[in-house]
Amino acid sequence: MxxxxxxxxxxxxxxxxxxxxxxxxxxxxxxxxxxxxxxxxKDDFDNEGLHIGCYLGDRLVGTxxxxxxxxxxxxxxxxxxxxxxxxxxxxxAMRFIIVDDHETNNFGIxxxxxxxxxxxxxxxxxxxxxxxxxxxxxxxxxxxxERIGFQxxxxxxxYEGISNECPMLLEVNKAKLNIYEGAK
Numbered sequence: 459m460x461x462x463x464x465x466x467x468x469x470x471x472x473x474x475x476x477x478x479x480x481x482x483x484x485x486x487x488x489x490x491x492x493x494x495x496x497x498x499x500k501d502d503f504d505n506e507g508l509h510i511g512c513y514l515g516d517r518l519v520g521t522x523x524x525x526x527x528x529x530x531x532x533x534x535x536x537x538x539x540x541x542x543x544x545x546x547x548x549x550x551a552m553r554f555i556i557v558d559d560h561e562t563n564n565f566g567i568x569x570x571x572x573x574x575x576x577x578x579x580x581x582x583x584x585x586x587x588x589x590x591x592x593x594x595x596x597x598x599x600x601x602x603x604e605r606i607g608f609q610x611x612x613x614x615x616x617y618e619g620i621s622n623e624c625p626m627l628l629e630v631n632k633a634k635l636n637i638y639e640g641a642k
Contacts (some may be wrong), residue, residue, distance in 0.1 A: 460521070460570045462512040462578040470518075474511055475500040477518055482557050488621045499553070503533060510578045512556075512571050519557040520571040524582060524591075525550045534592045538625040539613045546589040553581065554593075576606065589630050594623040608631030 463476055475498035482488045482499055489499060503525050512520030525532060527548040534550050542548045556571050595603050609625040616622055
C-alpha cells in the first residue's frame with residue numbers, strides 16, 4: 459500500500475532528513491556536504507515546515523516539504539528576488555523526492571507516489587487556505603510541474619553554485635483540478 463502523511467514523529471523526521479541528505483547531497487551533489495555534518499539535510503526553515511512523507515508499506519519512498527510564508531522571506535523569494543503580494547497567502551514546496559530503486563522503478567509506482575504526495579499537499583493547501591505555492595525547478599523537472607499548473611516566473615539561476623533552477627508559481631484557485639491531473 460502506498461500512502462502519504464504529515465510527518466511529526468522525531469524518529470520519522472530523522473529518517474526523512476537522512477533521505478533528503480542521501481538524495482540531494484550524496485547522489486545529486488545539489489547541496490554542499492559541509493553544511494550538513496550530521497548526515498541530515500535539515501535547514502533553519504524546516505523547523506516551521508510541514509513535511510509530507512510517502513510510504514510504500516512502512517518504507518519512506520517520497521518526500522516534499524511545505525514552508526508557509528509568515529513574516530520572513532521564503533527561500534525562493536531570497537534566491538530569485540521575488541516579491542509576494544501581501545493580499546495572498548504563500549507557501550513554498552521544496553525538497554521533492556521520489557526514490558528510484560528496485561521497488562519504485564516502475565512508472566505506475568512512481569505515478570502513485572507522485573499522486574499521493576500531491577493529494578496530501580492539496581489537503582494541506584486547502585486546510586491552510588494557501589492561495590499561491592512557489593517551487594524551484596530544474597530544467598528536467600519543469601514539464602512535470604507545468605502539467606500540475608505551475609508557471610515559470612523567472613529565469614534559471616545557479617543556486618549555491620551547484621544547481622541551475624527556475625522559480626515557478628501555482629495559483630491554487632486556477633489549478634484545483636491540475637494538482638490531480640498532473641499526477642496521471
